[in-house]
Amino acid sequence: MIIMENLSLRYPNANGSGPPVLDNVSLEIGQGEFVCLLGPSGCGKTSLLNLIAGFLRPTSGRVLFRGSPVTEPSPERSVVFQDPTLFPWLTVRGNVEFGLRCMKLSREERRLISGECIAMVGLAGYEDAYRHELSGGMRQRAALARVLALDPPALLMDEPFSALDANSRERLQDELLRLWRAKRRTIIFVTHSVEEAALLADRVIIIGTPPGSVKREVPIDLPRPRPRTSSDLKETMRGLRAVLDDMPCCLPPQRK
Amino acid sequence: MPVSTHRLRVILRSFAFTAGTILIGALLWQAIASVVSAVRGVDFPTPVATLRHLGSLLSGEDLVDQSLYRHIGDSLRRWVNGFSLAAASGLTFGLTAGREGVFRRLTLPLVHCLQLVPGLAWIPVALLLFGISEKTTVFMIAVAAFPPVAINVLAGVNEVDATYLRAARMLGARGITLVFRVLLPGALPHILSGLRVGLGNGWRVLLAAEMVVGTGTGLGYSIIQSRWTLDYTSAFACLLVIMLIGLGFERIVIATLERWTVERWRLTDSGGAL
Numbered sequence: 007m008i009i010m011e012n013l014s015l016r017y018p019n020a021n022g023s024g025p026p027v028l029d030n031v032s033l034e035i036g037q038g039e040f041v042c043l044l045g046p047s048g049c050g051k052t053s054l055l056n057l058i059a060g061f062l063r064p065t066s067g068r069v070l071f072r073g074s075p076v077t078e079p080s081p082e083r084s085v086v087f088q089d090p091t092l093f094p095w096l097t098v099r100g101n102v103e104f105g106l107r108c109m110k111l112s113r114e115e116r117r118l119i120s121g122e123c124i125a126m127v128g129l130a131g132y133e134d135a136y137r138h139e140l141s142g143g144m145r146q147r148a149a150l151a152r153v154l155a156l157d158p159p160a161l162l163m164d165e166p167f168s169a170l171d172a173n174s175r176e177r178l179q180d181e182l183l184r185l186w187r188a189k190r191r192t193i194i195f196v197t198h199s200v201e202e203a204a205l206l207a208d209r210v211i212i213i214g215t216p217p218g219s220v221k222r223e224v225p226i227d228l229p230r231p232r233p234r235t236s237s238d239l240k241e242t243m244r245g246l247r248a249v250l251d252d253m254p255c256c257l258p259p260q261r262k
Numbered sequence: 263m264p265v266s267t268h269r270l271r272v273i274l275r276s277f278a279f280t281a282g283t284i285l286i287g288a289l290l291w292q293a294i295a296s297v298v299s300a301v302r303g304v305d306f307p308t309p310v311a312t313l314r315h316l317g318s319l320l321s322g323e324d325l326v327d328q329s330l331y332r333h334i335g336d337s338l339r340r341w342v343n344g345f346s347l348a349a350a351s352g353l354t355f356g357l358t359a360g361r362e363g364v365f366r367r368l369t370l371p372l373v374h375c376l377q378l379v380p381g382l383a384w385i386p387v388a389l390l391l392f393g394i395s396e397k398t399t400v401f402m403i404a405v406a407a408f409p410p411v412a413i414n415v416l417a418g419v420n421e422v423d424a425t426y427l428r429a430a431r432m433l434g435a436r437g438i439t440l441v442f443r444v445l446l447p448g449a450l451p452h453i454l455s456g457l458r459v460g461l462g463n464g465w466r467v468l469l470a471a472e473m474v475v476g477t478g479t480g481l482g483y484s485i486i487q488s489r490w491t492l493d494y495t496s497a498f499a500c501l502l503v504i505m506l507i508g509l510g511f512e513r514i515v516i517a518t519l520e521r522w523t524v525e526r527w528r529l530t531d532s533g534g535a536l
Contacts, residue, residue, distance in 0.1 A: 095447040105433035138528040
C-alpha cells in the first residue's frame with residue numbers, strides 16, 4: 007500500500023543543506039495495517055509522516071502510494087495534525103464538508119456524509135459550532151470527522167491526541183480503534199508515547215536518532231481489544247521502552 | 263425576548279459616552295467661535311447656527327444651485343466608484359502577490375511608491391489622463407485608496423497560518439479554491455483594516471479633488487464655492503455632513519462586517535499595519 011524506498015531528507019539552510027533529518031528509511035506498510043511510528047521528540051518521525059503526506063519532498067529516495075510516487079498532498083492520504091487546524095471561519099459542519107465541496111458533491115450528498123461523520127465522532131448537536139466554542143478534545147474529534155468524510159484509504163495521524171487531557175485521550179484512542187476495526191483503513195500514527203503505541207499498533211516502528219532511521223520494527227501480536235491494565239500490554243510496553251532507553255532523548259529541535 | 267437590565271445598562275452607557283463626546287466637541291467649537299468673533303471681528307459660524315442652517319438645507323434650501331441631497335449623492339457616487347475600483351484591484355494585487363513571489367518582488371516597491379504620494383498631488387496626472395470629468399475624481403480616489411488595501415491584503419495573505427494551507431491541500435483544495443476558501447477568510451482581519459484605511463483615504467481625497475477639479479457638484483465643491491460667496495455657514499454645514507458620513511461608514515458598514523466575520527470566528531489578532 008505504502009512503500010518508502012531509501013528515503014533521506016535534509017532541510018536546506020544557509021550553507022545549502024543542513025544536517026540530515028532522515029537517513030535511508032525503507033519501509034513497507036500493508037493495506038489495513040495500523041502502524042505506529044515511535045521515537046523521541048526530534049527524531050524525524052513527523053518529517054517522515056509529512057513525506058508520506060506529500061507536504062515535503064525527500065532529498066533522495068521516494069514514497070510510493072498504491073504503486074505511484076507521492077508528489078503532493080491528497081485526500082487519499084488524509085492527515086490529522088497534532089493541532090486540529092480546523093478552519094476558524096467555518097462551523098464544524100463547514101469544516102467536515104470542506105473536502106466534500108472540493109470533490110464537487112451536491113449539497114444533499116454533503117449533508118448526508120457530514121451528518122454521519124459528525125455523529126460517528128460523537129459531535130452530533132455541535133454541527134453549527136465554531137472552533138472557539140469547542141474544547142480541545144472536541145476540536146480533534148471534528149478534525150477526525152473532517153478526514154473520515156473523505157473515506158481515505160490511508161489515514162496519517164501526527165500525535166493527534168498528545169495535547170489532550172488523559173481522559174479525552176483514552177476515549178479518543180478507543181474510538182479510533184473502533185472505527186479502524188469497522189473500516190480497516192491503513193493508519194500511520196506518530197506518537198512519542200510507548201503506551202499509545204502498544205495499545206494501538208499492529209506494528210511499532212521505532213525511529214532512532216540522529217539522523218532518523220528505522221531502529222527497530224516490533225510487531226505487536228496482542229489480541230484486541232487490549233485492556234489498558236493487562237499484564238501483556240505492560241510487558242509489551244517494557245520491551246518498547248527498553249529499545250527507547252538505548253537512545254538519546256531530548257534532541258535539539260529540527261525544523262518541521 | 264425582553265432586553266436584560268445588564269444589556270440595557272450597556273446601551274445607556276454607550277449613549278451617555280456618545281452624548282458626552284458630542285458635548286465636548288460642541289463646547290470646543292463654541293469656544294473657538296466666540297474667541298474668533300471677539301478677537302478678529304469675523305462671523306465664525308457657531309454649532310447652533312450651523313445645525314440650524316443644516317436643517318434648512320436638509321429641508322430643501324438650495325446650496326450652490328443644487329439641493330444638498332444632490333451634492334451628497336454625487337459625492338457618494340464618486341466615492342463608491344473610486345473605492346470599488348481600489349478595493350477590487352487591491353484585493354487582486356494582494357492575493358496574487360501573496361502567492362507569486364516574483365510578481366511581489368517586482369511590483370511591491372511600486373505600490374510603496376504610490377503610497378508615498380499624497381492624494382492631491384495626483385491632480386496633474388489625473389487631469390492629463392482624464393481632463394475635467396467624473397473620471398478624474400474617481401481616478402484620484404482609487405489611486406489614494408489602492409495602496410493601503412493592497413499592502414494590507416498582502417500582509418494578511420502572508421500571515422495566514424501555513425498549517426491551514428496544508429490542511430486545505432490535504433483535503434483536496436487547489437488553485438482558486440485555495441485562494442477563496444482559505445487565503446481570503448484567513449486574511450480577513452488584515453483585509454478589513456486595509457479597506458477601512460482605504461475608505462478613509464478615498465473620502466478625504468474625494469473632497470479635496472472636488473474642490474480643485476471643479477466638478478460642479480459634490481460636498482467638496484460646495485465647500486469651496488461657499489467660501490467664494492462668503493457663505494461660511496454652508497461650508498460648515500458641509501463639513502458636518504462629511505464627518506457624519508465618514509463616521510457612519512466606519513461605524514456601521516465596516517464594524518458590521520467585522521462583527522459578522524472576524525469577531526464571530528474569533529480570529530483573534532485584529533491585524534493591520536498602517
